[in-house]
Amino acid sequence: MKRASDKVIAGSFRDPSGFLFTRGGALYRQINKTYKEHYDLLMGSGLFNALVGKGLLIPHEEVDIAFAEPETGYKVIKPDVVQFISYPYEWCFSQLKDAALTTLNIQKIAFEHGMILKDASAYNIQFVDGRPVFIDTLSFERYREGEPWVAYRQFCQHFLAPLALMRYTDVRLNLMSRLFIDGIPLDLASAILPKRTRFRFSLFTHIHLHAGSQRRYANRVVNKDDYMVSAVGFTGLIESLESAVKKLKWKTARSVWAEYYEDTNYSDEAMEDKKRIVAQFIDRVKPKVVLDMGANVGLFSRVAGKQGALVISMDNDPVAVELNYREVKKGGEKNILPLVADITNPSPGIGWEGRERSSLIERGGDADMVMALALVHHLAISNNLPFAKIATFLSGIGKMLIIEFIPKDDSQVQRLLATREDIFTDYTQKNFEGEFKKQFNIIENIKISDSKRSIYLMEKRR
Known part of the structure; x- marks a missing residue:
């Protein structure tokens, strides 16, 4: 029987080996008696220390506290907390590829210690300090010859199929993972992929042929003894998958948003002043977590990041996010997390009861700071969102706000109005301030030099 004060994490109820729960604001994982053999091997074989030492597995410590479920409990551990949880359908191509290669690398190391991964879910990976890290301590079990x-x-559905679809069909198809919580079905991936992928041996084998085998054996009882795999064959499979993933390369296409700063109306003076203002506001508030909405390639995410904040750098353009992530890797940046996210249609809660994977808004929570730079005119004009709706939304996800207002006579706004009727009579700075004052206190408003644009620092009303 669970303790009344304990709260089981919604996404961890499926695993009979244990579950995550919170108590007194701290995160714990109960390991059940059924997992005793495998947990003892994980810790005793040196595998846990090897993976943690390489930065591949989230660390934990064993703690002496009461079990959340005493009748099933073996041990309780306290894992390091991941500051922001993201999901595979919010990752760019290279993030998903790096997560896939990390999973396979962990499997190879586990095999050297007499263990395997019993599941290869992409949800077992999180990005910590700019790198993919495995977070499910209970995914390891003893290898049996x-x-x-x-x-x-599961690996093919969670990693290989979406990567192949992103590479050969359309990079936006990674969003399909949001529809299928256990990965994109291989028969569907096989049907969507172009015929030329059948002439690539690794994709033919692991997706097309694999999908055919699933159809063929779907309603048959299979005797596992008839399908034994030697240790050499097991290793060969992992190496084949690794080769398949490494060969998938996506050349970023041209994108309006990825090239935004190459086609901006900011003068050099205005751009530098905008950076100065944002840095000034960030330094004044000193937030720990910043949500940068419409971050593009992360230029101002890095301005915030230099002040030490963890910056969730979100944009709906997969090309911009890809370039942002590549910059994270190139610079070894530890506090910027690029994500593909459309704030006009953010990731919803999915899975059982709609709670197994939390919505983006729920995960974003009440962030210390939200940045909405060069964004409001897109929401108001391109998406027909009234200022009141925008203000209410932003007040629901952050305590402090840095927001830019761009007047209607700005060339970027005029570009949005060039192909449609101007019905936006309320799009004025006076109305903008009036609606935002209902949700925020305006602390400061600074006009960007050599520009008609203004940047505001606001605090949510209590």
């Missing part, structure tokens, strides 16, 4: 890799199908 001759048994095939039980996580093979």
Whole structure:
């Protein structure tokens, strides 16, 4: 029987080996008696220390507290907390690829210690300090000679299929992972992928042929003894998957938003002043977590990041996010997390009861700071959102706000109005301030030099 004060994390109820729960504001994981053999091997074989030492597995400590479920409990551990949880359908191509290669690397190291991954869910990976890290301590089990890799199908559905679809069909198809919580079905991926992928041996084998095998054996009882796999064959499968993933390369296409700063109406003076103003506001508030909405390639995310904040750098353009993530890797940046996210249609809660994977808004919570730079005119004009709606939304996700207002006579706003009737009579700075004052206190308003634009620092009303 669970303790009344404990709250089980909604996304961890499926695993009979244990579950995550919170108590007194702290995060814990109960390990059940059924997982005793595998947990003891994980800790005793040196695998845990090897993976943590390489930065591949989230660290934990064993703690002496009461079990959340005493009748099933073996141990309780306290894992390091991941500051912001993201999901695979919010990752760019290279993030998903790096997560796939990390999963396979962990499997190879586990095999050297006599263990395997019993599942290969992309949800077991989170980005910490700019790198993919495995977070599910209970995914390891003892390797038994001759048994095939039980996580093979899951790896293909969670990683290989979406990567192939992004590479050969359309990079936006990663959003399909939001529809299928256990990965994109291989028969669907096989049907969507172009015929030329059948002539690439790795994709033919692991997606097309694999999908055919699933159809063929869907209603058959399979005797596992008839499908034994040697240790050499097991290793060969992992190496084949690794090769398949490494060969998938996506050349970023041209994008209006990825090239935004190359086609901006900011003068050099205005751009530098905008950076100065944002840095000044960030330094004044000293937020720990910043949500940068419409971050593009992360130029101002980095301005905020230099002040030490963790910046969730969101944009709806996969090309811009890809370039942002590549910059994170190139610079070894530890406090910027690029994500593909459309704030006009953010990731909803999905899975059982709509709570197994939390919505983006729920995960964003009440952030210390929200930045909305060069964004309001797109929301108001391109998406027909009234200032009142925008203000209410932004007040629901952050305590402080840095927001830019761009007047209607600005060339970027005129570009939006060039192909449509101007019905936006309320799009004025006076109305903008009036609606935002209902949700925020305006602390300061600074006009950007050599520009008609203004940047505001606001605090949510209590």
